[in-house]
Amino acid sequence: MTDSLLIPLHVKYIQSLDKRTDELEYWLTEHLRLNGLYWGLTALDLMNNIEALPRDQIINYVKSLQHENGGFGGHTGHDPHMLYTLSAIQILVTLDAVDVIDKDKVVAYVVSMQNEDGSFRGDQWGEVDSRFVYIGLMALKLLKRMDAIHVDKAVQWVLQCQNYDGGFGNTPGAESHSGQVCCCVGALALTDSLHLIDQDMLGWWLCERQLKNGGLNGRPEKLEDVCYSWWVSSALAIIGRLHWIDKEKLSQFILSAQDMEDGGISDRPGNMVDVYHTCFGVAGLSLIGYPGLKKVDPVYCMPEHVIARIGLKK
Numbered sequence: 001m002t003d004s005l006l007i008p009l010h011v012k013y014i015q016s017l018d019k020r021t022d023e024l025e026y027w028l029t030e031h032l033r034l035n036g037l038y039w040g041l042t043a044l045d046l047m048n049n050i051e052a053l054p055r056d057q058i059i060n061y062v063k064s065l066q067h068e069n070g071g072f073g074g075h076t077g078h079d080p081h082m083l084y085t086l087s088a089i090q091i092l093v094t095l096d097a098v099d100v101i102d103k104d105k106v107v108a109y110v111v112s113m114q115n116e117d118g119s120f121r122g123d124q125w126g127e128v129d130s131r132f133v134y135i136g137l138m139a140l141k142l143l144k145r146m147d148a149i150h151v152d153k154a155v156q157w158v159l160q161c162q163n164y165d166g167g168f169g170n171t172p173g174a175e176s177h178s179g180q181v182c183c184c185v186g187a188l189a190l191t192d193s194l195h196l197i198d199q200d201m202l203g204w205w206l207c208e209r210q211l212k213n214g215g216l217n218g219r220p221e222k223l224e225d226v227c228y229s230w231w232v233s234s235a236l237a238i239i240g241r242l243h244w245i246d247k248e249k250l251s252q253f254i255l256s257a258q259d260m261e262d263g264g265i266s267d268r269p270g271n272m273v274d275v276y277h278t279c280f281g282v283a284g285l286s287l288i289g290y291p292g293l294k295k296v297d298p299v300y301c302m303p304e305h306v307i308a309r310i311g312l313k314k
C-alpha cells in the first residue's frame, strides 16, 4: 500500500505496452489499439510525460487508420467505428496535429451516423447508444463543426435517456449506469443544455455510488471499480457537485489499485493492470486535485491545457 502516485513506474508501463507482443493480452486487445493510445497518451500528458511516446510515429499511425468514408478503425485493417474515430481526433488534437487528416471527411462520417430521432449509431451496423451521441458531439466540437448536425434533436434524445432516479441509461428507458451518465452529462455540457435536467437528483444518484472503501461503482449493489472514478466524478464535476463525495477516500482507493512493481493501475486492488484503468485512475486523481498532475477537463477527458489551446475552455 502506498499513498503516492508512482509516476515513473506508470510511464514505464505505458511505454512498454507496444512491446509486449509475447503476451496474449496484446493480441486480444488489438481492436482497442487506437483507444489504448488515447488512454496512454492522456495519462502520460497528465503525468507531465507526454514525450515518453514517439509523437511522429503516433501521428503517422493514426493517419493510416482513416477510411475512405472518413471514420477510423481501431487498428490496421479494422472497420471504422465512432469509438475509434473519437480517439483519433482526441490524440491528434492533444498532439496539435489535427491538420494532418482530412477533417471534412471525419465530419461527413459523424454526420452520416446521426439518426432521424437525433440519436447516433456506432458504425454501419446500427447499434444506438448514448455513448455515440457524446462521441459524435465531442468529435465535432473538437473540429469546430457542431453546425453540421442536428444538435437540438441530439439533446432531446439524450434527455429521454434520463430516468426517474436522476441517472441516465444507454437508450430511453434503460437502467441508469455511471458510464452512460458521464456520456449524457458530457453531451448536455457540450451543447450548453445542462439547465434542462434535475442536477440535484442526478448529483444524489452519483454521490451514492461511493462505497465505504472510497471506490465508486457503476450501479447500485455493484462492486467499486477504478474506471468509475472517472465516469462518476467527471459528471459530478460538470454539474459542480464534486464535493458531494469524499475525495480523500477516493484518492486512497485509486492509489491502492497501483501495481507497485511493474506500474499501471487495475480496476481494484490486487487485479491485473491495464491501460484503460491506468488512464481513468490518473484522470480521476487529476480531477480531484491530486498534487503534481496536470488538470484534466471533465467534459472531454483530455488535458485542460489542450482544451484551452484550441479555445474551448469555459
Ligand code: FPP
Pocket (backbone or CB within 6 Å): 083, 131, 134, 135, 178, 179, 180, 182, 183, 218, 225, 227, 231, 300, 301
Ligand atoms: C463503462 O465501461 C463505461 C461506459 C459505458 C462509458 C464509455 C464511454 C465512452 C466509450 C465514450 C468515450 C469516453 C471518453 C472518456 C472520451 P464498461 O462497460 O467497460 O464498465 P464495466 O467495467 O462496468 O464493464
Ligand code: ZN
Pocket (backbone or CB within 6 Å): 225, 226, 227, 228, 267, 277
Ligand atoms: Zn473498470
